[in-house]
Amino acid sequence: MENKSNSIDEANAKQLKSSSSAAQSSINNALIQQSNQIKLLEKSYHHLVSSNQKNIEKSLPTSPEAADIQSKNSFLLKNRAIFQNLQTLPSVVLNIKEFSNFQYCQIISHQKGNPTAQSNSYEKINSKLYSSTINSSEFNNVYRTIKKSKNKLFNQINSETQFFNCVGTYLASILSFDTHNIILILSHNDFLPPGDEEQDIFNKNVHQLRPLIFSALKSDMNNSRIELLNLAFKNFPYRLRITDKNEIILYENKPITQNSAEKCHEYWLDNNTLLSVYLPADTNNSIDIYHNERVSLLGELINTLKHELSNPLFGLSLTSKLLTDLETDEDKKDIFIEVQKGIERCQTIIKNFSDIYRESTEVKNVELISLIKETIVLTKSESKSVEKKINTEADLENLEIQTNPTWISQIIFNLIINSSQAISCSNIQKPLINVNIKRSQNLVSIDIIDNGPGIPPELHSKIFSPFFTTKQEGTGLGLNICQRLARKLEGDLRLTKSDENGTIFTLDIPIK
Amino acid sequence: MRILLVEDEPLIQKSLKLLLERHQASVDVEQSGKNAIQLILSNEYDRIICDLMLQDITGFDVIEDSKAKFSPEEIKHKFIIITAYSSPQVLEKAAEYGCKLISKPFEDTTKAIEIFLGKDSNELPKN
Numbered sequence: 291m292e293n294k295s296n297s298i299d300e301a302n303a304k305q306l307k308s309s310s311s312a313a314q315s316s317i318n319n320a321l322i323q324q325s326n327q328i329k330l331l332e333k334s335y336h337h338l339v340s341s342n343q344k345n346i347e348k349s350l351p352t353s354p355e356a357a358d359i360q361s362k363n364s365f366l367l368k369n370r371a372i373f374q375n376l377q378t379l380p381s382v383v384l385n386i387k388e389f390s391n392f393q394y395c396q397i398i399s400h401q402k403g404n405p406t407a408q409s410n411s412y413e414k415i416n417s418k419l420y421s422s423t424i425n426s427s428e429f430n431n432v433y434r435t436i437k438k439s440k441n442k443l444f445n446q447i448n449s450e451t452q453f454f455n456c457v458g459t460y461l462a463s464i465l466s467f468d469t470h471n472i473i474l475i476l477s478h479n480d481f482l483p484p485g486d487e488e489q490d491i492f493n494k495n496v497h498q499l500r501p502l503i504f505s506a507l508k509s510d511m512n513n514s515r516i517e518l519l520n521l522a523f524k525n526f527p528y529r530l531r532i533t534d535k536n537e538i539i540l541y542e543n544k545p546i547t548q549n550s551a552e553k554c555h556e557y558w559l560d561n562n563t564l565l566s567v568y569l570p571a572d573t574n575n576s577i578d579i580y581h582n583e584r585v586s587l588l589g590e591l592i593n594t595l596k597h598e599l600s601n602p603l604f605g606l607s608l609t610s611k612l613l614t615d616l617e618t619d620e621d622k623k624d625i626f627i628e629v630q631k632g633i634e635r636c637q638t639i640i641k642n643f644s645d646i647y648r649e650s651t652e653v654k655n656v657e658l659i660s661l662i663k664e665t666i667v668l669t670k671s672e673s674k675s676v677e678k679k680i681n682t683e684a685d686l687e688n689l690e691i692q693t694n695p696t697w698i699s700q701i702i703f704n705l706i707i708n709s710s711q712a713i714s715c716s717n718i719q720k721p722l723i724n725v726n727i728k729r730s731q732n733l734v735s736i737d738i739i740d741n742g743p744g745i746p747p748e749l750h751s752k753i754f755s756p757f758f759t760t761k762q763e764g765t766g767l768g769l770n771i772c773q774r775l776a777r778k779l780e781g782d783l784r785l786t787k788s789d790e791n792g793t794i795f796t797l798d799i800p801i802k
Numbered sequence: 803m804r805i806l807l808v809e810d811e812p813l814i815q816k817s818l819k820l821l822l823e824r825h826q827a828s829v830d831v832e833q834s835g836k837n838a839i840q841l842i843l844s845n846e847y848d849r850i851i852c853d854l855m856l857q858d859i860t861g862f863d864v865i866e867d868s869k870a871k872f873s874p875e876e877i878k879h880k881f882i883i884i885t886a887y888s889s890p891q892v893l894e895k896a897a898e899y900g901c902k903l904i905s906k907p908f909e910d911t912t913k914a915i916e917i918f919l920g921k922d923s924n925e926l927p928k929n
Contacts, residue, residue, distance in 0.1 A: 597887065600907065601811045601814070601886050603907070604814060605813025605815075608813065608814055608817035608818065608911065609816070611817075
């Protein structure tokens, strides 16, 4: 379409220079007149914009003054469009000298593939514009009839169709474009048929109307595209604003909402135009919701499991205690004691699992080392082939800190599972995870050190981003959630080192 | 001392019965809540140890139906609830009846047995 437009413009320019045909020149005059009117409007539009620029800058975008100016602007823009659309084209045609004898002009455009065609007509006598829609099959029938006709002269009385609003005889012609077919009708709107000379002029000159029709078609399509974009922008779920470099609002799809926390993302469309998209301030909220949902769902499942298992386990525990007491044979007594220990381990694991998936904001005194030990037990299914060591100084063995044990447990659990999975993906001779606990003045640092294959350097900056994952069935939320939990603890989680010798994650927890 | 133990987990039922009998208590056991109500109405028990989540009805339903025979004061002293679901709502309801509630698993079995036998407190009626 664009190419064609250029070639037509070039052809136009050439024809303008030679100006051999009188009809061509009057059509060109109409075109020039039209484009001059547009230029004039553009000029006044820009003048209005620039003269009001200062006022707009002074006033808030939602102030009555600005609204007034904006409505003036849109009025001008609207008027500018009138000169280019298909609706007014019939009146433009009738103003061309060669066709000025005619009283009536109708132009029917059919975009190929559309179920309907658009008809626009103009009657000189009462200066009225008519618009209607026509079925495409009806349009195609008439189009073919006109195409076959030699003199292009028709009579309304003989015509099978009802969609020509003229009276008596009329001249008809067809024009074909890449995307559209056009029927053009001219009539005196009386019962005297156009003379031979008129027919001649019509048939010779009608195709010179192509550029005029083409420009109207193009602008019509642009307008519908703009309408579509406008609709899309209006329905876009977030606030959009387009401003120029002087911060004058050119477009805004929704009013400012004072209360909602939004984060502005800016994109320069060109040197002068800035698109601002206002997204909810913390898109991370949805990740929190996801995490909570997952924790609460798992929490519920584990709670059910806990209750269903705890009763029979308690029965076993009572029985084994009783039998231990009753048994006099020491060997058998030992066996009952072992049974008792097994049951207690089951009870502890169930309790710890239900604790790790508990929705808890509870802060309490926590024995850090035993919490880490308990958590490591829970990772056993993923980490059973990996040796795990907890290393700390003697005076930290019984370290108690005020913190949220659920969150710490969730973080350590995730890190150990991640490390175990990384290790099991490679052929490490002696798979090992070291958990080193150090204390500085008011901070406990827990290093989770694995001897896995390491994270490729190019991924180091991405691993904490939400939805980033290298696992086939991963959600990409694990580390992101861990880091957020660490920050909720007023601590931090970071990647300290990762190379071919392994990876170190460090969790810092403040001591209060 | 005559005790009714309403508990549907067979191992808990049997072990508790044995443990209590070792302290010279006479223990009837029942796993159905509805049958337990019949037993309560037709026998004289000094103590009724009742699980909360029974297969047919809840331990609270058993207490409710026992109101036909016992005064609130008697209910408060005779009934002891044992439960694995000690949610705040459950604790609140137990408090309404004024009866004791022991969570399963017992933290200290010996202590629990003492409570069942009324040896831990003077509040329990002497028989």
